[in-house]
Amino acid sequence: MLVAAIVLVVDQAVKWLVTGPLRIDFLGAYRTLLPIFDLRFTKNEGVSLGLLRAETDTTRWLLVAFTAAIAIAVAVWMFRETKRGDQLALGLVLGGALGNILDRVRLGYVVDFADLHFGEWRPFLVFNVADAAITIGVLILLVRALLIRDKRDEISENVHA
Numbered sequence: 001m002l003v004a005a006i007v008l009v010v011d012q013a014v015k016w017l018v019t020g021p022l023r024i025d026f027l028g029a030y031r032t033l034l035p036i037f038d039l040r041f042t043k044n045e046g047v048s049l050g051l052l053r054a055e056t057d058t059t060r061w062l063l064v065a066f067t068a069a070i071a072i073a074v075a076v077w078m079f080r081e082t083k084r085g086d087q088l089a090l091g092l093v094l095g096g097a098l099g100n101i102l103d104r105v106r107l108g109y110v111v112d113f114a115d116l117h118f119g120e121w122r123p124f125l126v127f128n129v130a131d132a133a134i135t136i137g138v139l140i141l142l143v144r145a146l147l148i149r150d151k152r153d154e155i156s157e158n159v160h161a
Helices: 002-019 057-080 084-107 129-160
Strands: 030-034 037-044 110-116
Touching: 002 037, 002 084, 002 110, 002 129, 057 084, 084 110, 084 129, 110 129
Parallel strands: none
Antiparallel strands: 030 037, 037 110
């Protein structure tokens, strides 16, 4: 839960910094930090890759309910999980989900601002700290699942040989 809380606080603090003091708070606003990285304000009214766009109040609250249900499932999984690495990864996912849910409840959209690009090529859509935490957490879970499964299979084969 500590990891989830840290992700939530950092996500909201960075969004406040970008949209508040840095005034990158309207469509088209941006600030170049590095030749390959800009802070660029976008409103994300959907979920990943702009899917399930919430363009009305009804769809907004349905999306909040849907993502909240996923966050609850992740929290239950996290409390039942016995492996520390998986718990930490699930904390990243939960904290990111809560950060984006909080935006959607408060603003009606998720604030995205991180724009990584190489010239005109953008390997990712504009994202935020919560999105990065969710992605990293899911990747950790996948890698751990693949590596742990392979090790268990090898141990089982060696024991039975």
